[in-house]
Amino acid sequence: MKKFKLNINNKEYQLEADENTPLLWAIRDLIGLKGTKYGCGIGACGACTVHLDGTPVRSCQLPISVIENQEITTIEGLSETGEHIVQKAWLELDVAQCGYCQTGQIMTAAALLKMTPDPTDEDIDNFMSGNICRCGTYTRIKKAIQFAAKNKL
Amino acid sequence: MEEEKKTYSRRSFLKVTSISGGGMLIGFSWMANLMPNIALSKEHPTKDWIKLTGFIEINALNEIKLYSPNPEIGTNVMTSLPMLIAEELDIEWETVIVEQGNYDTPRFKSQFTGGSMAINMAWIPLRTAGATARQMLMQAAANQWNVPLKELTTTKGAVYHSATSRSLSYGALAAAASILPIPDKVPIKQNTEFSLIGTHQKNVVGKKIVTGKPLYTLDYQEEGMLIAMAIHPPAFGMQLKSFNAADALKMPGIKDIFDIKVYKEGYEKNALDTINFNHLVIVAGQTIWEVMNARKKVKVVWEPIKESKEIVGVWGGKKEELTPAGLESTEGHLKKMHEMQKKQGKILRRDGNPEFEFEQAHQILERTYTAPFLAHNPMEPISCFSHITDEKAFFVAPIQIPEFIKQNIVANLDVAAEKIEIKLARMGGAFGRRLYGHYMIEAGLISKKMKAPIKLIYTREDEMTAGLYRPSYMVSYKAAIDKNNTVTAIHIKGGGIPESAIHENRFPAGAFDNYLAEGWEIPSNINVAAFRAPGSNFIAAAEQSFLDELSEKIGKDPIDYRIELLQRTKEKSIGKNNDYDADRYIGVLKKVKEESDWENLKLTDKKYGVAAYFCHQSYVAHVVELSLGEGAPIIEKVTTVIDCGIVVNPEGAKNMVEGAVVDGIGNSLFGALTVKNGKPEQQNFDQYRIIRHNEAPKKIDVHFIKNDINPTGLGEPPFPPVIAALANALYKATGKRFYNQPFQNDLNN
Numbered sequence: 001m002k003k004f005k006l007n008i009n010n011k012e013y014q015l016e017a018d019e020n021t022p023l024l025w026a027i028r029d030l031i032g033l034k035g036t037k038y039g040c041g042i043g044a045c046g047a048c049t050v051h052l053d054g055t056p057v058r059s060c061q062l063p064i065s066v067i068e069n070q071e072i073t074t075i076e077g078l079s080e081t082g083e084h085i086v087q088k089a090w091l092e093l094d095v096a097q098c099g100y101c102q103t104g105q106i107m108t109a110a111a112l113l114k115m116t117p118d119p120t121d122e123d124i125d126n127f128m129s130g131n132i133c134r135c136g137t138y139t140r141i142k143k144a145i146q147f148a149a150k151n152k153l
Numbered sequence: 154m155e156e157e158k159k160t161y162s163r164r165s166f167l168k169v170t171s172i173s174g175g176g177m178l179i180g181f182s183w184m185a186n187l188m189p190n191i192a193l194s195k196e197h198p199t200k201d202w203i204k205l206t207g208f209i210e211i212n213a214l215n216e217i218k219l220y221s222p223n224p225e226i227g228t229n230v231m232t233s234l235p236m237l238i239a240e241e242l243d244i245e246w247e248t249v250i251v252e253q254g255n256y257d258t259p260r261f262k263s264q265f266t267g268g269s270m271a272i273n274m275a276w277i278p279l280r281t282a283g284a285t286a287r288q289m290l291m292q293a294a295a296n297q298w299n300v301p302l303k304e305l306t307t308t309k310g311a312v313y314h315s316a317t318s319r320s321l322s323y324g325a326l327a328a329a330a331s332i333l334p335i336p337d338k339v340p341i342k343q344n345t346e347f348s349l350i351g352t353h354q355k356n357v358v359g360k361k362i363v364t365g366k367p368l369y370t371l372d373y374q375e376e377g378m379l380i381a382m383a384i385h386p387p388a389f390g391m392q393l394k395s396f397n398a399a400d401a402l403k404m405p406g407i408k409d410i411f412d413i414k415v416y417k418e419g420y421e422k423n424a425l426d427t428i429n430f431n432h433l434v435i436v437a438g439q440t441i442w443e444v445m446n447a448r449k450k451v452k453v454v455w456e457p458i459k460e461s462k463e464i465v466g467v468w469g470g471k472k473e474e475l476t477p478a479g480l481e482s483t484e485g486h487l488k489k490m491h492e493m494q495k496k497q498g499k500i501l502r503r504d505g506n507p508e509f510e511f512e513q514a515h516q517i518l519e520r521t522y523t524a525p526f527l528a529h530n531p532m533e534p535i536s537c538f539s540h541i542t543d544e545k546a547f548f549v550a551p552i553q554i555p556e557f558i559k560q561n562i563v564a565n566l567d568v569a570a571e572k573i574e575i576k577l578a579r580m581g582g583a584f585g586r587r588l589y590g591h592y593m594i595e596a597g598l599i600s601k602k603m604k605a606p607i608k609l610i611y612t613r614e615d616e617m618t619a620g621l622y623r624p625s626y627m628v629s630y631k632a633a634i635d636k637n638n639t640v641t642a643i644h645i646k647g648g649g650i651p652e653s654a655i656h657e658n659r660f661p662a663g664a665f666d667n668y669l670a671e672g673w674e675i676p677s678n679i680n681v682a683a684f685r686a687p688g689s690n691f692i693a694a695a696e697q698s699f700l701d702e703l704s705e706k707i708g709k710d711p712i713d714y715r716i717e718l719l720q721r722t723k724e725k726s727i728g729k730n731n732d733y734d735a736d737r738y739i740g741v742l743k744k745v746k747e748e749s750d751w752e753n754l755k756l757t758d759k760k761y762g763v764a765a766y767f768c769h770q771s772y773v774a775h776v777v778e779l780s781l782g783e784g785a786p787i788i789e790k791v792t793t794v795i796d797c798g799i800v801v802n803p804e805g806a807k808n809m810v811e812g813a814v815v816d817g818i819g820n821s822l823f824g825a826l827t828v829k830n831g832k833p834e835q836q837n838f839d840q841y842r843i844i845r846h847n848e849a850p851k852k853i854d855v856h857f858i859k860n861d862i863n864p865t866g867l868g869e870p871p872f873p874p875v876i877a878a879l880a881n882a883l884y885k886a887t888g889k890r891f892y893n894q895p896f897q898n899d900l901n902n
Contacts, residue, residue, distance in 0.1 A: 001405065017442075018405070018442060018446075021442045022442070025440065025441050025442045028441075029440050029441050029442070030440070032374070033365075034365065034366075034372035034374075035364070035365015035367075036365070037371075037533070037581075038371065038534070039532050039533075039534075039613065039838075040613045040837050040838045041613060041614075041837075042838070042839055044837065044838035044839050045532070045838050045843075047532060074365070075363075075364065075365035076364070076365055079364070080364060081364065082360045082363050082364045087363040087364065090359070090362075090363045091359050091360060091363060094353075094355050094359065094804055094805065094808065095808075096227075096356055096358075096359060096362045096363070097227035097229065097582075097808060098532065098579070098580060098581050098583075099227065099358065099362035099368070099581070100531075100532040100533045100581030100582060101532045101581075102362055102363060103362075103363070124846065125846050126847070128847075129845045129846045129847045130845075131845075131846070132532065132838065132843050132845060133532070134530055134531060134532045134582045134584070134816075134843065135227050135532075135582060135812045135816070136811065136812035136813070136814070136815025136816045136844070136849065137808065137811070137812060137815075138815055138844075138846050138849035139811055139849060139850060139851075139852070139853050140808060140811065141846070142846070
């Protein structure tokens with residue numbers, strides 16, 4: 001067990017944990033932020049996506065020991081009240097079915113729009129294809145991303 | 154507005170009783186022990202909720218709470234079911250507070266999420282609940298104003314008496330209304346009077362979802378809660394022999410390691426008690442990561458199972474189930490299924506003299522179709538919270554039909570039925586997997602043993618390899634064709650592991666004078682489960698691919714040929730038990746022809762395919778257009794027409810249909826759970842391919858048939874036929890017919 005400091009959503013958390021603990025479980029179990037989801041544990045589904053200094057990463061693949069002072073943003077940090085343009089677009093297009101994967105989808109989409117404010121269909125496909133949605137809301141997600149890009153909300 | 158601020162507290166229950174015709178009767182009963190609490194001050198409106206029927210609560214601040222009775226798996230019934238109440242109650246939807254009802258089936262009657270029946274079953278009862286409460290509120294106003302009931306109207310949560318320009322909010326009337334006798338036979342609106350039903354209302358949980366609120370079982374946490382994980386055999390046909398946990402127990406955070414037998418010896422399983430591994434090693438500890446690590450250090454010895462027979466419950470009865478010994482393989486399964494196809498099957502239906510027609514036939518077209526096991530793979534892996542104490546047996550669980558797990562909990566956890574409390578958490582997908590609540594018993598046993606609140610967690614690998622898959626299937630379709638290119642007989646023969654998918658009374662039964670359906674089953678030690686549109690999800694694909702090939706063989710347009718056959722059943726239906734309505738079937742085919750611009754499509758070099766199917770009381774036709782890309786086809790467009798009767802929340806319904814289209818295409822292109830020596834060959838999403846963004850259709854055009862039929866199924870019906878429309882379009886693109894799922898295997902060869 002070692003001591004770690006994590007900067008999550010502009011707040012510093014101190015924790016004592018095994019150094020190999022994936023960031024996902026640190027965020028969910030030790031810190032208690034439940035918006036970041038577990039889907040596969042092998043980086044294949046994207047449900048656990050968070051931003052590390054603005055870059056989307058799979059938190060299930062990132063041991064807490066490798067994080068050094070980077071800023072971590074989870075869905076709760078994007079906007080707790082749903083005011084981020086991507087969250088608003090998701091609500092506008094009524095995207096969710098079961099909703100479980102959507103926080104991961106939103107985190108990836110937010111990163112895409114930051115880098116590519118006006119993405120083509122192909123940009124969206126390329127950037128979003130690491131995020132699985134078993135309910136099949138893909139066409140709606142694409143529309144929501146385009147809606148967010150166009151309307152800047 | 155005049156406000157009366159008395160608060161009463163009284164409970165009412167809406168009684169809904171099944172009647173033999175499949176309809177519902179509605180009535181009320183009351184708990185008489187609660188007297189109105191008149192001590193509360195008139196000056197201070199309170200937020201005490203006053204119950205009007207089991208589904209509605211109103212407080213003196215005029216806040217209105219509606220309960221959604223059914224467990225939510227993602228079909229958005231938490232929006233559409235309360236809409237039914239609100240429509241008749243006559244309130245402003247925007248101000249409604251919707252809450253998920255917890256397990257209380259005596260109160261909610263139908264807490265059944267399965268078979269695409271949620272809206273259908275609730276259509277009359279929930280509207281009647283709303284209308285009844287509205288009438289009671291009106292009666293309370295009538296009493297207060299001393300005017301006849303018939304002079305009153307309601308709008309947006311208030312009662313009006315226009316002659317005297319008086320009005321009172323529902324909040325002001327709720328207390329008085331709640332002590333009135335329950336009126337009988339309250340009329341509900343005519344379909345033409347709807348103002349909320351048929352309008353788009355957004356998902357009431359939308360904001361909580363996009364902000365990551367803890368809605369799911371996996372998110373649930375309690376002070377002092379322990380985490381538990383199970384170790385199950387690595388292969389079907391194996392069981393626990395012994396284990397050594399000495400090293401694992403020394404790992405940080407670990408509290409205990411022990412084995413459990415989920416169901417007691419001799420427990421007679423009911424239809425939804427299916428389980429694959431009854432004897433598990435459990436690791437319980439502080440955190441998920443610690444339990445995961447310790448679990449790897451447990452040394453377990455497995456042994457082969459012996460053949461066994463037991464009596465199990467099935468829908469509407471009981472049967473003897475054989476569990477064979479041995480380590481099964483997909484390859485062996487296919488071999489066995491081919492052997493069964495050569496033997497005589499059980500006759501399921503026989504019209505005319507099909508054998509004679511096949512002897513006389515000028516030509517015979519015969520094709521065999523197969524599909525593998527599928528894992529449900531809901532995005533949220535299985536988890537269940539349980540805390541069993543002397544006072545109660547408390548669960549937070551993802552469970553589609555909580556009432557059906559009750560007797561299992563009573564029998565295997567030794568708790569009294571009245572002590573069971575289940576919080577129905579939102580489910581991160583289900584697709585049928587969460588009909589089977591064995592994990593609730595597992596969690597309960599662990600809580601009892603640890604004397605603590607615990608959350609049982611399955612990893613993705615645990616879930617994917619523990620079984621309860623969609624059965625694997627094989628079926629042959631055979632048509633006798635005479636010299637005039639007329640089809641004179643149809644023969645369907647098939648089965649599955651461990652059950653057949655043949656619906657012998659579905660189309661094309663009824664369209665041919667000579668028809669034979671035969672089925673068989675092969676027992677297996679790999680147990681299966683209902684999977685979105687059970688049986689239909691395979692047989693529709695086979696039937697509709699065969700009809701496509703058959704229409705081509707006899708030189709007819711595939712849509713026209715289907716309509717011609719349906720027209721024939723309309724005019725002269727063969728047999729008495731055909732379970733579909735030819736008119737509604739024809740309706741979706743005609744509409745899809747129009748909406749897909751079929752006649753013009755045929756003049757282009759586009760690659761397209763059509764299919765239609767009836768299941769869960771609804772009718773769906775799809776046209777899929779695609780082109781061939783690298784690695785997977787590019788689905789350019791899907792045009793879907795569905796006749797599911799009246800649509801309650803059209804945009805939500807569209808979302809469901811789009812999802813079913815994506816799901817059907819994804820599972821039939823890529824989905825397969827194969828086994829080798831009893832061991833599942835896919836353990837996680839790196840090996841089990843799920844359709845992704847770049848493979849989803851570029852466009853899905855959904856059209857609803859407008860009619861006045863009470864709502865029928867929506868979540869499942871669009872799923873099966875899109876598989877055939879895809880196969881038929883792939884044929885146009887490649888010149889090859891696709892008989893075996895997943896199609897991607899043959900596409901790459």
